[in-house]
Amino acid sequence: MTDTARVDTLALAMTLATAGFGLLALWALRRRRPLAPRRLRVMAVAWVVAAVLVLASFALGSYLVARGAPHAEPAIEIDVVARQWMWKVQHPEGRRELNELHLPLGYPVRLRMSSEDVPHALSIPALRVKKFMFVGRETALELKTQQKGQFVLYCAARCGPHNRAMRGTVVVMDLREYLQWARGEVPGESPLEAGRRLYLNLKCENCHRPDGAGRGPALAGLIGRTVTLREGTTLTADEDYVLESIREPDAKVVAGYEPVMPSFAGQLSESQLNALLQYLKTLEGGPR
Amino acid sequence: MSTASYTVRAWLLAADARRIAILYLVAMPLVGLAGFLGAVAVQAGILFPAGDLLEAKSYELLGAWHGCGMVLLVLLPAIPAGLGLAVLESRPAPWLALAGWCLWLVAGAVWLAGLVRGEPDLRRCAILGALSLAFTFLSLMLAVRRRQSCGPFAWSIVLSGTAWLARLATGGLEPAPVAPLALVPALGVVAEVVRDSSGGALYGRRLVPWLLGAIAASTFLPWGSRLLALELGPVLAGSLLLAVLPPAALVAALLATVLRQPPARGPALAFAWTSIGLAMISGGGFLLLASAPTNAHLAATAFESAHLHFMAGVVLAAFLAGVHHWRDVIAGRATPEAATGLAALLLFGAWNFAFFPSFVTGYLGRPWGPGALADSFGRLDTISFLGTIGLVAALAVAARDLLRSLFGHAPEPAARLAASKQCE
Numbered sequence: 223m224t225d226t227a228r229v230d231t232l233a234l235a236m237t238l239a240t241a242g243f244g245l246l247a248l249w250a251l252r253r254r255r256p257l258a259p260r261r262l263r264v265m266a267v268a269w270v271v272a273a274v275l276v277l278a279s280f281a282l283g284s285y286l287v288a289r290g291a292p293h294a295e296p297a298i299e300i301d302v303v304a305r306q307w308m309w310k311v312q313h314p315e316g317r318r319e320l321n322e323l324h325l326p327l328g329y330p331v332r333l334r335m336s337s338e339d340v341p342h343a344l345s346i347p348a349l350r351v352k353k354f355m356f357v358g359r360e361t362a363l364e365l366k367t368q369q370k371g372q373f374v375l376y377c378a379a380r381c382g383p384h385n386r387a388m389r390g391t392v393v394v395m396d397l398r399e400y401l402q403w404a405r406g407e408v409p410g411e412s413p414l415e416a417g418r419r420l421y422l423n424l425k426c427e428n429c430h431r432p433d434g435a436g437r438g439p440a441l442a443g444l445i446g447r448t449v450t451l452r453e454g455t456t457l458t459a460d461e462d463y464v465l466e467s468i469r470e471p472d473a474k475v476v477a478g479y480e481p482v483m484p485s486f487a488g489q490l491s492e493s494q495l496n497a498l499l500q501y502l503k504t505l506e507g508g509p510r
Numbered sequence: 511m512s513t514a515s516y517t518v519r520a521w522l523l524a525a526d527a528r529r530i531a532i533l534y535l536v537a538m539p540l541v542g543l544a545g546f547l548g549a550v551a552v553q554a555g556i557l558f559p560a561g562d563l564l565e566a567k568s569y570e571l572l573g574a575w576h577g578c579g580m581v582l583l584v585l586l587p588a589i590p591a592g593l594g595l596a597v598l599e600s601r602p603a604p605w606l607a608l609a610g611w612c613l614w615l616v617a618g619a620v621w622l623a624g625l626v627r628g629e630p631d632l633r634r635c636a637i638l639g640a641l642s643l644a645f646t647f648l649s650l651m652l653a654v655r656r657r658q659s660c661g662p663f664a665w666s667i668v669l670s671g672t673a674w675l676a677r678l679a680t681g682g683l684e685p686a687p688v689a690p691l692a693l694v695p696a697l698g699v700v701a702e703v704v705r706d707s708s709g710g711a712l713y714g715r716r717l718v719p720w721l722l723g724a725i726a727a728s729t730f731l732p733w734g735s736r737l738l739a740l741e742l743g744p745v746l747a748g749s750l751l752l753a754v755l756p757p758a759a760l761v762a763a764l765l766a767t768v769l770r771q772p773p774a775r776g777p778a779l780a781f782a783w784t785s786i787g788l789a790m791i792s793g794g795g796f797l798l799l800a801s802a803p804t805n806a807h808l809a810a811t812a813f814e815s816a817h818l819h820f821m822a823g824v825v826l827a828a829f830l831a832g833v834h835h836w837r838d839v840i841a842g843r844a845t846p847e848a849a850t851g852l853a854a855l856l857l858f859g860a861w862n863f864a865f866f867p868s869f870v871t872g873y874l875g876r877p878w879g880p881g882a883l884a885d886s887f888g889r890l891d892t893i894s895f896l897g898t899i900g901l902v903a904a905l906a907v908a909a910r911d912l913l914r915s916l917f918g919h920a921p922e923p924a925a926r927l928a929a930s931k932q933c934e
Contacts, residue, residue: 229803233873236801240794243758247790250765251783257769265769266713269762273755281751284801285744343738343810347875350807354739376884378738378810378877386566386880 226368228287229350235283239276243269290364297330297364304335304342304355306381307388315404315491321390323375325367326400333363342381346392348373367394405491413493417501420494429483438483439476442505450477461499468495527604527649530611531596531840535833538592539909541618542584546901548576548625553895556882566880571630573879578632579621581685581692582639585825586674587614589695591646593832594667596840599653606652610645613638636683644678647671662705662712663832665719666698673726687736689818690729694722696785696828697760703782703835704764707773713766717759724756734799734817735810735878742802750800754793761786777911780851781831784858785824791862792820795869812882813872819865827857830908837915853911856904863897 246269257265302323303310311319323346325331335344337355344363345352353363377388395403402408406423407416421427429438439449449459452475457463466473468490471483490498555569591614595607617638624630651671654664670691677688701722705712712718731753732740740746764786773779795817798804808814830853833840867890868876876882 229807232801233798233804233807236797236804237794240790240797243761244787244790247761247765247786250769253769254772256771259770262713262766262770266762266766269765270755270759273758273762277751277754280797280801281748284747284751284803287803288742341739345810345875345877347807347811350803352738352806352809374875374885376875376877376881378735378881380570380879383567383570386884389884 225287225290225366226348226350228290232280232283232287236280239280243273290366295330297332298326299332299334300325302333302335302344302355303338304344304377304381304388305338306340307377307384309344309375309388309390313404315401315406317404317406322393323390324393324395324400324403325365326397327367327370327394329397329400330364330366333365335361335363340381341379342388343378344375345378346373346375349392352378354379370394370396406494413497413500414504416494417497417499420490420498421501424486438479441502444505445499445503451475452477452479464499464502465495468498527595527599527601527607527653528840528842530604530607531592531594531599533611534587534591534595534614535840537615537618538584538588541579541621544622544625545576545580545584548572549580550898552576553898556886557891557895566883569883570880571628574632575621575625575630577685578630578635578639579618580822581689582636582643582683583614583618583621585689585692585822587639587643587646588825588829589692589699589832590643590650590667590670592829593699593836593840594650594663594695595646597832597836598650598657598659598664598667600657601653604649604653606645606649610642610649613642613645617642636685640674640678640683643674647674662701662718662722663695663698666695666701666722669719669723669726670694670698673729677730686734686814686818687732688729689821690733691726692825693757693789693821694726694729696825697725697757697789698722699828699832699835700782700785701760701764703778703831704767704773706835707776707779707782708767709771711767712763713770714763718763721756721760721763725753725760728753728756733796734805734814737799737802737805738809742805747800747802751797753800754797757789757793761790775851776834777851777854777915778831778834780854781827781834781857784854785827785831787858788820788823788827788861791866792817792824795820808872811872811878812868812876813878815878816865816868816872819868820861823857823861823865827854830854830857830912833912834915837912841915850911853904853908856907857901860897860900860904863900864894865897867891867894867897 299314300323301312303312309321309323311323313319313324333344333353335353335355336359337357339357341357342355343352344355346365348369349365349367351363351365353361355361371394373392373394375390375392377385379385381388406420408419411419426441427436429436430441432440432442434440444459445461445464447459448456450456454477457474463474467483469485469487471485472481475481552569552572555572591607591610595604599607617635620631620638621635624632624635647667648671650667653659654668673691673694677683677691682688701712701718705715728749731746731750733750737750767773795813798808799814799817867887871887871890872878874887876885876887
């Protein structure tokens with residue numbers, strides 16, 4: 223678990239120790255009178271002992287900082303996939319993003335990372351972290367943010383000619399805001415508004431055109447209507463049928479249409495499905 | 511061939527170790543100048559980010575070209591070939607050294623031609639440069655054995671030569687990982703200069719070869735961005751931090767030497783102190799790159815580049831210290847020293863101006879490579895660029911001093927061979 227402040231403290235301690243030895247060396251160089259042999263021996267031994275002690279303390283400090291502070295909460299696991307020259311991110315609630323990484327403030331996060339083409343390295347300087355990503359091998363990066371805001375992320379590996387374009391933004395938000403964001407919710411938004419936003423974001427209307435001429439049946443006025451399936455049977459398109467069709471589109475396909483719809487199982491939360499249903503109920507001839 | 515012959519033909523067909531060394535000393539600054547101009551272009555590219563001056567591809571190409579040539583053709587051979595051949599080798603027909611020189615010339619031609627063509631063949635250049643250095647080291651190691659030379663410089667040559675041959679056997683000639691080996695002969699020169707300036711005996715001299723050996727061995731440890739791809743276990747992490755101990759102990763021995771007997775000051779010693787100063791800054795950078803949590807933040811950033819360039823500064827300053835120290839052996843003239851410590855001071859200042867800002871920009875997240883072009887760090891970039899230009903002034907003063915020292919007086923045939931003292 224990387225802790226930005228601890229890494230900074232460690233770096234500062236190492237810098238100050240080096241500067242301390244530098245000042246001692248400067249004193250030795252400026253001295254124009256020979257030092258007594260006994261005093262000299264003491265000083266030489268003291269220098270080496272001090273160097274050993276300083277290094278031992280750095281070794282311990284490095285170990286402690288690398289191990290990180292233990293945390294009681296289970297980490298939120300986020301999948302990050304790199305490819306030339308973009309970052310693809312998927313959050314546990316199913317929300318996906320491109321070249322952006324939303325993170326909760328002060329909550330442990332575990333990034334599960336891999337690459338689709340060549341080795342990449344995710345670097346977020348503001349969080350003092352960097353980790354390589356490989357094809358066919360998952361690496362993990364554990365971190366805990368300490369400050370809200372937007373920070374740069376980039377690829378630190380020399381991954382190809384457009385490496386410089388492989389940049390993105392880390393957005394750190396409060397845990398509550400993050401969870402709402404991950405579920406696709408907007409603070410203060412009603413279920414109906416959320417449903418409409420989902421309907422538009424998921425581009426349902428691209429296939430379910432209002433005139434029924436799309437690759438899927440029109441959705442306006444669907445709920446409560448009797449529909450004929452490809453097998454020739456009929457059923458009433460109630461809420462359960464609509465939810466089933468979103469999760470398993472191939473289970474009961476309406477006559478006249480091909481089973482081409484992708485499944486949204488696991489990609490939408492219960493609250494998102496309910497919001498979408500609420501909105502579908504209001505459709506009369508097309509989205510508003 | 512008589513070494514007294516000064517015709518062009520005599521020089522071109524030089525089969526005399528000291529003449530080969532002088533040829534290196536003339537040719538290496540020219541290669542260094544080409545590499546330096548490449549670096550200035552890279553620095554200027556950073557001053558005008560967003561690809562205004564230099565596209566990412568050109569930046570990457572120029573950076574890789576600069577790194578390969580400067581490390582394999584200048585940094586690594588500077589002290590063994592430029593100083594070692596003059597000081598340690600004395601045979602009239604050192605064929606191994608001659609083979610090394612010919613390979614170095616070919617490597618240099620491949621390196622320069624690559625830039626002209628716009629497609630540097632860095633692999634071929636690296637292999638030729640590496641073989642050239644191997645021949646030079648072999649020649650020197652045999653000379654040390656034959657003449658039973660001892661002293662920190664002779665030890666450092668044998669130790670770094672052994673490490674270099676082992677490196678060739680194990681493969682891998684990327685500039686950044688092989689560069690630290692140049693520290694071993696550099697610290698050998700510094701130790702020799704300090705010893706000769708302070709009464710002729712190093713404090714803890716029995717320990718010094720072991721320390722140099724430990725430094726040579728530690729150059730095989732992965733460091734910086736090489737650590738990023740590894741899971742840093744406790745043994746490797748501990749070894750990396752321990753790798754700081756031998757150079758720290760060596761610096762302690764050198765400081766104790768001058769505290770026991772204050773040295774006779776001169777430009778050689780001034781450059782030796784510059785070398786030690788830059789080594790301490792570079793060592794501080796190494797600490798941060800060797801510790802797992804800070805490495806994860808700083809590897810593959812401008813910080814690592816700064817560390818590497820400070821290491822190069824250690825070698826350059828040690829090289830200049832050696833040229834001043836052995837100016838009579840190199841030029842065959844027992845001349846009074848014409849230089850002061852000003853050039854060394856200028857070098858230390860300019861080096862810090864040029865490269866210290868990269869420690870800061872690296873800490874702030876600037877990548878090492880074409881990604882550096884994406885962001886500007888304003889004032890820090892300007893300071894760095896001015897420092898790079900300041901290096902020209904420092905090196906110009908150093909060159910003027912050297913030329914005056916080397917050629918300002920009448921020839922003296924009885925040159926001393928300071929580093930080839932018989933072992934006690």
